[in-house]
Amino acid sequence: MSNIENNSGTLGALMQTVKERAARKTDYTCPQSLLQVATAMAPDETMVTSLILERSGGEPTRILRCNPVALDHLGQRNGLDVRTTRRLQSEYPGEFDQLTKAILDKEDLKHRRESKNGDPKMVMIRAYDDAGGVGTTTGIARALKSAGFKCYDDEDLLSSVLPVLMNSPAQWEVVKAHVTDRRMLCQFKSKLMTGVAKVGQLMAHGLGISNSEVGEGSVVVRELAWELFCLNGMETGKVNRSAHLTRAQGDAETWAILTDEAKEADNHALSLKLRDWTAAVASSDNFEKILEQYRRAGDDVIEGDQLAAVEALGGILKLSKPQTSNVLQGLMDTLQQEGHRGQPVSRATLASAVTNAQHRAKPDDVEDWQRLGAEVINLKANQWASVATAQAVAA
Numbered sequence: 001m002s003n004i005e006n007n008s009g010t011l012g013a014l015m016q017t018v019k020e021r022a023a024r025k026t027d028y029t030c031p032q033s034l035l036q037v038a039t040a041m042a043p044d045e046t047m048v049t050s051l052i053l054e055r056s057g058g059e060p061t062r063i064l065r066c067n068p069v070a071l072d073h074l075g076q077r078n079g080l081d082v083r084t085t086r087r088l089q090s091e092y093p094g095e096f097d098q099l100t101k102a103i104l105d106k107e108d109l110k111h112r113r114e115s116k117n118g119d120p121k122m123v124m125i126r127a128y129d130d131a132g133g134v135g136t137t138t139g140i141a142r143a144l145k146s147a148g149f150k151c152y153d154d155e156d157l158l159s160s161v162l163p164v165l166m167n168s169p170a171q172w173e174v175v176k177a178h179v180t181d182r183r184m185l186c187q188f189k190s191k192l193m194t195g196v197a198k199v200g201q202l203m204a205h206g207l208g209i210s211n212s213e214v215g216e217g218s219v220v221v222r223e224l225a226w227e228l229f230c231l232n233g234m235e236t237g238k239v240n241r242s243a244h245l246t247r248a249q250g251d252a253e254t255w256a257i258l259t260d261e262a263k264e265a266d267n268h269a270l271s272l273k274l275r276d277w278t279a280a281v282a283s284s285d286n287f288e289k290i291l292e293q294y295r296r297a298g299d300d301v302i303e304g305d306q307l308a309a310v311e312a313l314g315g316i317l318k319l320s321k322p323q324t325s326n327v328l329q330g331l332m333d334t335l336q337q338e339g340h341r342g343q344p345v346s347r348a349t350l351a352s353a354v355t356n357a358q359h360r361a362k363p364d365d366v367e368d369w370q371r372l373g374a375e376v377i378n379l380k381a382n383q384w385a386s387v388a389t390a391q392a393v394a395a
Contacts, residue, residue: 004165004172004188014177014186018154021179024128025213026139028053028062029147031120033108037074037100039093047090049074049097051125051141064127064141069181069214073144077123078103122147126214142181143214150244152219152267154184157211160271161221161278168282170205175231178363183212185366187233189226193287197294197348201339202228205287207278208235210367218243221274223281224370225290229338232355233366234373236290240277242270297377300347300384306331308390313350316383317372323357330356347384351376 005011036052049071053062066074075085078100088096111121126143165172171191178185186209193205206224210217223238302309310331314324331353334340340349355373358366379387 001162001166004162004174006174010177011174011186014179014184015158017179018158018184021128022153022155024139025153026127026129027151028064028125028127029122030125031108032104032123033120035101035104035123037097037104039089039097047093049089049093051144053125060137063138064125065139066141067181069216070125070141070143073214074100077144078107124149126151145215149215150266151213151263152211152242152244152270153213154179154211156267156271157184157209157219157274158186160274161209164275164278164282165207168279170282172207172282175206175226175233176366180363182214182216182364183210185210185363187224189224189228194228195287195291197291198298198339200341201294203291203294204228205284205290206233207281208233208367208370209278212244215244216364219270219274220367221277221281222367223284223286225287225294227337227339227352227355230333230352230356232352232373233358233370234351234355234377235367235370236286237374237378238281238284238286240274242274293377294348294351297348297351298346300388301344302346302350302388304388304390305392306345308392309345309350309387310353312387312390313354313376316379316387317354317375326357326360327353329360330354347376347379347388350387 001011001015030053034054036054037049038052039047039049042048049066051064051066051070051074053059053064055061064070071089072082072085075082075089080088088099108121112118124143124145124147125141126145127139127141129139165188170193172188173191175187175189176185177187188207190205190207195203197203204226206226208220208222208224210220210222212218218241220242221240223236224233225236226233307328310324310328313319314321314327319327327350331345331350333356334349334352335345337352340352343349351373354376355369358369361369
């Protein structure tokens with residue numbers, strides 16, 4: 001792995017974290033009517049909701065403390081948005097537990113009545129066992145999913161993709177890698193596949209992979225382009241996504257009854273597809289096309305007010321006010337960089353301003369900013385015209 005590692009040991013740190021988490025992972029699938037819900041104040045004076053899996057089939061009772069992702073899933077399962085879930089759990093814990101249990105039971109009863117065989121409504125709880133190791137009776141609930149959820153985990157994706165990159169003549173090097181409670185991301189740039197978009201602006205071919213073991217995103221392999229001076233990564237639009245969720249009720253029921261052997265075979269097929277798709281991106285001849293597209297974007301110059309252009313762009317991209325402010329800060333940073341300094345503000349400049357925001361974003365939001373950069377490059381003619389000619393409103 002050393003030939004794709006950077007000087008900071010970024011990939012090694014990610015691999016160690018993934019390995020440690022894999023050793024603690026376990027899944028529980030049960031009728032949701034067997035779940036009890038209990039919210040109490042933790043020693044740090046925060047409210048913690050636990051799922052209690054009642055003893056069944058010789059298995060002991062288990063208590064799983066919900067992390068924020070699992071808590072959100074619990075609320076979503078009961079038709080509550082995140083803000084309402086957090087408020088009820090924090091301010092009305094007893095009522096929250098009673099309401100949650102009542103909805104779980106009634107939804108289960110409804111499912112039994114509508115099911116052909118009177119089957120219960122099943123829930124999969126993705127969890128980490130506590131330090132005692134797999135088989136302990138306490139742990140952390142990290143996701144609540146349907147029984148049709150396809151588990152394709154971080155170690156599966158890494159073992160499919162990394163060997164391809166390690167053996168690629170493009171000489172890949174990791175740029176950033178992290179794993180959170182929601183998703184894993186790992187992105188690379190080529191040391192050899194580089195080019196000049198315009199004078200002073202050196203770019204490199206890139207590739208990124210991401211996954212969410214808790215269903216907060218698909219299994220993804222995407223092509224990227226990097227500005228080497230600032231390491232702004234931008235998605236090119238060449239993306240392969242494989243959803244964790246089965247697409248239809250019949251598919252979900254089929255998946256739920258498959259043996260572990262059949263599920264492993266399905267995951268193996270996905271690994272082979274991701275391996276081949278990674279190899280295609282890694283040896284892509286698309287990079288010159290990306291450079292040319294960026295050069296053309298550099299010819300689309302803003303004719304109006306720069307601040308008004310950012311505001312107009314924020315409206316087109318449906319950004320919040322704080323996000324639009326991030327783009328404005330990104331523009332200020334970009335205008336000081338090699339290849340942009342002293343040059344007219346163009347569509348390419350604004351794309352760099354948008355992708356620059358990834359450096360101030362939460363880890364789980366990095367890919368969103370990279371995707372938005374590509375949207376700027378690919379704006380429709382009428383959309384770009386409204387940005388390029390935007391004028392400041394007189395006070």
